[in-house]
Amino acid sequence: MRRTLALLLLALPASAQDRRSGFEDMARETQAMQRDDMQNPGMLWVAEGEERFNRDCTSCHTEASMRGVAARYPAWDEATGAPIDLAGRISACVERHQRATPPARESQALLALTAYVAHQSRGLPISRPTDPRLAPALAQGRALYGERRGQLDLSCVQCHDDNAGRRLAGSVIPQAHPTGYPLYRLEWQGLGSLQRRLRGCMTGVRSEPFAYGAAEYVALEIFLNDRAAGMAIETPAVRP
Amino acid sequence: MARVLINVPRSAKRGDIITIRTLIQHTMETGYRPNAQGEVVPRDIIRRFTCSYDGAVIFSAELSPAIAANPFLSFTTVATRSGTVTMTWEGDNGFAQTETRPIEVT
Amino acid sequence: MIVPTRRLLLAAPALLLLPRQADATPEAMAEAVRGFTGGAPVTPGRVALDISPLVENGNTVPLSVIVESPMTEEDHVRAIAVFNERNPQPHVITAQLGPRAGRALLSTHIRLATSQTLLAVAALSDGSFWSDRAQVVVTLAACIEG
Numbered sequence: 208m209r210r211t212l213a214l215l216l217l218a219l220p221a222s223a224q225d226r227r228s229g230f231e232d233m234a235r236e237t238q239a240m241q242r243d244d245m246q247n248p249g250m251l252w253v254a255e256g257e258e259r260f261n262r263d264c265t266s267c268h269t270e271a272s273m274r275g276v277a278a279r280y281p282a283w284d285e286a287t288g289a290p291i292d293l294a295g296r297i298s299a300c301v302e303r304h305q306r307a308t309p310p311a312r313e314s315q316a317l318l319a320l321t322a323y324v325a326h327q328s329r330g331l332p333i334s335r336p337t338d339p340r341l342a343p344a345l346a347q348g349r350a351l352y353g354e355r356r357g358q359l360d361l362s363c364v365q366c367h368d369d370n371a372g373r374r375l376a377g378s379v380i381p382q383a384h385p386t387g388y389p390l391y392r393l394e395w396q397g398l399g400s401l402q403r404r405l406r407g408c409m410t411g412v413r414s415e416p417f418a419y420g421a422a423e424y425v426a427l428e429i430f431l432n433d434r435a436a437g438m439a440i441e442t443p444a445v446r447p
Numbered sequence: 448m449a450r451v452l453i454n455v456p457r458s459a460k461r462g463d464i465i466t467i468r469t470l471i472q473h474t475m476e477t478g479y480r481p482n483a484q485g486e487v488v489p490r491d492i493i494r495r496f497t498c499s500y501d502g503a504v505i506f507s508a509e510l511s512p513a514i515a516a517n518p519f520l521s522f523t524t525v526a527t528r529s530g531t532v533t534m535t536w537e538g539d540n541g542f543a544q545t546e547t548r549p550i551e552v553t
Numbered sequence: 554m555i556v557p558t559r560r561l562l563l564a565a566p567a568l569l570l571l572p573r574q575a576d577a578t579p580e581a582m583a584e585a586v587r588g589f590t591g592g593a594p595v596t597p598g599r600v601a602l603d604i605s606p607l608v609e610n611g612n613t614v615p616l617s618v619i620v621e622s623p624m625t626e627e628d629h630v631r632a633i634a635v636f637n638e639r640n641p642q643p644h645v646i647t648a649q650l651g652p653r654a655g656r657a658l659l660s661t662h663i664r665l666a667t668s669q670t671l672l673a674v675a676a677l678s679d680g681s682f683w684s685d686r687a688q689v690v691v692t693l694a695a696c697i698e699g
Contacts, residue, residue, distance in 0.1 A: 236605045236615050244452075246615070246662075248517040251450045251472045377692030378609070393610035394697055396474070396516040407698045447610040464655035477664075479641050500653075508648040513640050513664050515613040521660035525653055 226438060229381035229446055232372075237393070241445035249322060249391035249443025252315075252398045256323025259316065263305065270327065277325035278333055278440060281425050281432070283340045290344045290425045294321045294400060312419035318398045322389045325442035333386065335436035336429050344422070348430025351423060357414025378447070384435035385428060387444020398443065401428055448544060449473055453534065455548040459526035467498065467506075468521040471536055471544070477512035493518055493538035500524060500532045500550075526552045577643040579670075582636045585643040586674060589634045590682045595674055600685040602635075602673040611665035611691040620657035620675040620683065630657035632676040639669035665691050 230238060240246045260270070277293055284291035284299065291299065297320050298309035310317035336345060352363045366375070367383035374380065388401040395403075402424045409416040417423045450472040456465050471493070478490025490512065497507040506522045518536075529552045535545045577585075586595065603617040620630045629652045635645040648659045657675065665671075668690045675683045 234605060234607070234609045237609060240613070240615060240662075245454045245468045245470060246519055248470060248472075248519075248613075250452055251470060251517060254452060255450050255472075375696065378696070393612045396612050407696065410698065411696050468660075477641070503653065504649075505653045506648065506650050508646055508659075510646055511642055511644045513637060513642065513645040515662035515664050517662075519660070519662045521617075521658075522648070522650065523654050523656045523658050525655040527653070 226384060226435065227382060228384055228386045228438060228441065230387070230441060230444065232379040232381055233445075233447060237445055237447055241387075241441070247391065247443060247445055249389070249398055249445060252319045252322040252389070252391075253326045253443055255315070256319035256321070256326075259320055260323055263301075264320075267304065273324050273327040275328055275331055277328040277442065278331045281336070281341070281344075281429050283338050289422065290341055290429060292401075292425050292428055293324060294318075294402075295420065295425070297321055297324065313400060313403060318389050318400065321400070322398060322443050325389065325440065328440045329442055331440050332437045333432050333435050333440060336433055341429055344426040345429045345433055347423070348426035348428070348433075351427050352430055357409065357412035359412040361412045363408070383431065384438055385431045386435060386438050387441035387446070389442065390444035390446055392446050394447065401431075449536075449542075451544070451546050453546055453548055455532050455550055456526075457549070458551040458553065461526055461528070461552050463526045464523050465526050465550075466521060466523050467532065467534075468519070469496075469534060470517060470519050472517055473536075473538070473542075475510075475512065475514055475516045475518060479512070491539045491542075493536050493542060495535075495537045496520060497535045497537075498522070498524075498532065499535075501527045501530055526550065528552050577638055577640050579638045582638040582643040582672065585636050586634075586672065589632075589636075589647065589674060589676070593680065593682055595682040595684045597684055597686075599683040600633075600673050600675045602671060602685040602687045604671060604687050604689055606687070606689060608665060608689055608691045611667070613662045614665055614689075615660070616663050616671075617658070617660040618673045618675075618685075622657045622675075622677065624652050624655055624657055626652050627678070629678045630654075630675050631678055633657065633659050634674050634676075635663070636672045636674070637663075637665065637669055638672075640664065640666045645671075665689060667691055 244250050280293040281290045294317055301307050302309040355362045366380050371380050371382040385401050389398045391398050402419055405424055405427060406416040452470040454468040459465050473493050476488055476491040480488050482488050492512055493510055495509055498505055505524045532548045532550055537543050599621045601619045608614050618633050622630045630650060632647060632649050634647040636643050637645055645663055646661060670686055670688055672684055672686045
């Protein structure tokens with residue numbers, strides 16, 4: 208019964224008008240901080256990423272060629288025969304083509320490069336993941352999104368679909384569209400990835416989070432991008 | 448070197464009031480926060496910011512742990528003559544960084 | 554016994570003035586302000602302290618102070634200081650400026666441990682001190698890590 212209900216809710220397509228970025232739910236002051244590149248602390252990471260990109264990546268890539276890339280990720284990775292997210296792609300690039308030790312997940316270097324590349328797509332719409340090879344991961348992501356977990360026995364759906372727009376304590380529950388990652392979260396006092404955010408949600412419902420880089424996160428991101436397709440990329444977003 | 452974003456107008460008319468804005472990457476560790484082991488993380492903050500232009504300090508500030516991580520500062524000055532705007536951040540554990548930006552005054 | 558009780562009552566405000574570790578108080582803020590003004594009177598006015606009355610995260614709170622002043626050699630703002638009453642320390646920032654600033658303006662991002670009153674004080678070149686205060690409510694996020 209419970210599962211049927213969850214599936215029914217998932218079957219209701221959220222129309223483009225109904226969808227709102229977490230940006231819309233923030234205080235005016237936090238919105239102003241995101242809009243102003245001189246006040247948005249995330250731009251410090253973008254600047255670092257730019258420097259790293261110009262030093263390490265321009266043998267193959269140009270800044271212009273990075274426009275739109277983030278909008279298409281996660282994508283299919285031929286080498287591993289699996290979906291890969293943007294940070295994973297950058298790590299793989301360092302390992303395969305530069306023959307260097309890939310930067311760790313959530314490291315300053317990887318966050319900076321990912322933020323820089325994603326920033327090149329700011330304002331562009333998130334693409335719907337239409338590659339048929341992504342279909343199994345998309346289905347897995349959809350299932351994970353609807354699955355109750357943890358001691359609180361909550362699924363993503365229960366907060367971010369059923370109760371989005373209502374309040375949990377003082378905060379508005381967002382619709383969970385991944386439009387601005389990596390983003391500067393005031394709570395973190397730093398930049399963080401979507402995987403960090405998902406881990407936060409999982410520990411919040413008292414469940415064991417997947418390890419950084421786990422296929423489950425990539426599957427969830429593919430589903431979230433399908434759900435948010437067409438919404439504009441904001442990287443680096445600011446969130447409370 | 449800490450990452451810094453600075454906004455100083457490249458050019459201005461003599462007598463114009465210009466806005467200078469700075470953002471610097473720094474944790475501004477308060478000295479009140481416990482780590483995962485329950486030990487208090489020692490204070491590590493930027494304590495002082497100084498901006499010089501056309502032969503004098505035009506703005507300076509003493510910062511406390513109540514200044515947010517990645518400190519942002521915005522202030523104004525009158526454009527007097529072409530030259531260099533020099534900004535210095537100093538803090539705990541020997542933190543010291545100086546950045547300069549040119550300005551053309553006509 | 555009446556006398557000891559009265560003594561105790563009289564001693565109470567003095568006790569509150571003692572520096573407390575890791576906890577500012579309205580009294581500690583007043584003491585910090587005295588450190589800035591040297592005990593000179595502070596008059597409300599001329600200063601505009603701009604901060605959101607409702608803050609969704611106390612880690613990074615935009616704050617601006619603007620002081621009405623011609624900012625001339627004869628009549629200008631020498632310094633602007635910001636204080637709080639419920640952070641671990643009452644002092645937030647002190648900025649020195651002068652006629653070359655053109656405007657008496659300071660913007661920054663601050664931390665607020667909890668809901669409280671903030672005070673901005675401006676020191677003018679004629680030796681007078683002016684102030685503005687703001688009440689800020691800090692809401693707590695429901696979903697925090699840790």
